[in-house]
Amino acid sequence: MSSDAPVLKLYNTLTRAKEEFRPLDPANVRMYVCGPTVYDHAHIGNARPLIVFDVLFRLLRHLYGADHVTYVRNITDVDDKINARAAERGISIRELTEQTNAIFQQDVRALGCLEPSVQPRATEHIAEMIAIIEKLIAAGHAYAADGHVLFDVPSMADYGRLSRRPLDEMIAGARVDVAPYKRGDMDFVLWKPSKEGEPGWDSPWGRGRPGWHLECSAMSWKHLGEVFDIHGGGVDLVFPHHENEIAQTRCAFGHEVMANYWMHNGFLQVEGKKMSKSLGNFVTIHELLKDWPGDVLRLNMLRTHYRQPINWTREGLEQSDSFLDKWRSEADGVAPTTVSSDVIAALTDDLNTPLAISHLHRISDPGVRKASLLLMGINVESKDTTRRRTIEAAVVEQLIATRLAARAAKNWAESDRIRDELAAMGVALKDNKDGTTTWEVRR
Ligand code: AMP
Ligand code: ZN
Numbered sequence: 001m002s003s004d005a006p007v008l009k010l011y012n013t014l015t016r017a018k019e020e021f022r023p024l025d026p027a028n029v030r031m032y033v034c035g036p037t038v039y040d041h042a043h044i045g046n047a048r049p050l051i052v053f054d055v056l057f058r059l060l061r062h063l064y065g066a067d068h069v070t071y072v073r074n075i076t077d078v079d080d081k082i083n084a085r086a087a088e089r090g091i092s093i094r095e096l097t098e099q100t101n102a103i104f105q106q107d108v109r110a111l112g113c114l115e116p117s118v119q120p121r122a123t124e125h126i127a128e129m130i131a132i133i134e135k136l137i138a139a140g141h142a143y144a145a146d147g148h149v150l151f152d153v154p155s156m157a158d159y160g161r162l163s164r165r166p167l168d169e170m171i172a173g174a175r176v177d178v179a180p181y182k183r184g185d186m187d188f189v190l191w192k193p194s195k196e197g198e199p200g201w202d203s204p205w206g207r208g209r210p211g212w213h214l215e216c217s218a219m220s221w222k223h224l225g226e227v228f229d230i231h232g233g234g235v236d237l238v239f240p241h242h243e244n245e246i247a248q249t250r251c252a253f254g255h256e257v258m259a260n261y262w263m264h265n266g267f268l269q270v271e272g273k274k275m276s277k278s279l280g281n282f283v284t285i286h287e288l289l290k291d292w293p294g295d296v297l298r299l300n301m302l303r304t305h306y307r308q309p310i311n312w313t314r315e316g317l318e319q320s321d322s323f324l325d326k327w328r329s330e331a332d333g334v335a336p337t338t339v340s341s342d343v344i345a346a347l348t349d350d351l352n353t354p355l356a357i358s359h360l361h362r363i364s365d366p367g368v369r370k371a372s373l374l375l376m377g378i379n380v381e382s383k384d385t386t387r388r389r390t391i392e393a394a395v396v397e398q399l400i401a402t403r404l405a406a407r408a409a410k411n412w413a414e415s416d417r418i419r420d421e422l423a424a425m426g427v428a429l430k431d432n433k434d435g436t437t438t439w440e441v442r443r
Pocket of ligand 1 (some may be wrong): 035036037044046047048049237269323
């Protein structure tokens, strides 16, 4: 970064202060963000960290150079929710995670997010997880009991530094899962035994599978090292997930921190209410993309500062849509020039996207506006203002393969479910006599 470059300031949950960002190595700025558990379509709340940290990724690339930023966002493909859902639908775990991930990738692309540098899968990092557990046991921070391995919370003097919760609150939270093999109330699972039919891997403690927190410690270590710059996720992850990631990584490798800057996005509510299946206001990205172009969803998300709660409303979406309409109509034949310095100043001040957007309204040069929008991942060039997403052949093929497997297993409910899902995307299937399925797009 040259000396007259703007200073990036980020709010750090670890210190509860806005700080100047100083990367460990400006030639390789490293960021980890907790990614999805691939058992079901991601909802619009899940889209918030995807979009927010994509803006940060773009800004870091702008400041440090596109080749000098490594962004890791994991895919959690081993989890009890996955096992339960696969059993419910009568398909294999692999089929469920492949299918869910294919749709997830399509959704995030439609939201204008760049592909992270690495998208590691938990199931491909079992060796690293076992290595971390062995280090923790050797250092006296973990113990094996009854086929489980647990992290020994009292062995870490400054456990709880990120969430700063009072001890009794943490104990009360952890008591939710009481278990006879736990020495301390707050001890948490690193490894647990797998029953027959559950996914499992051989380990020194028997056939089993990792605890959720351990997955992120293993994947961030493998791809970013023992200490890195930024760790992000939604505010709900501060405790226990991030607190426990920190405990594992710091105690395994003996550093003062796991990451220097911890960033958390606020929560999203729909029409003023907490999103929930029972309230019937649970909206997936997938569903929203049928009605709105991805850019509208993205702009709408960025009109609220990432640390504030966001109230997701139809009215907001309509406004965002009209802003974009205006910018698109002037963008014809205009080449993007330079990013507005006001926009850079807003974004480098802890990602103040609402301020950046208010500047966008005032910019008089359409080339500057276009370049500034592009920095925020909004492409006004896109002629696809029809409220229809593009259909990706790879996703369709993946769904068809899963459907064929379901049919081979005489799982007609699943086969119909996939046909309906494709129909909703505008894809019609034709089952041929030779057992193959062909498809076409119907709009
Ligand atoms: P999950 O699949 O629940 O682990 O969530 C994946 C990511 O989405 C995490 O970073 C969560 O913090 C985030 N997240 C989940 N629900 C919401 C919400 N309603 N608003 C904002 N972020 C959310
Ligand atoms: Zn994580």
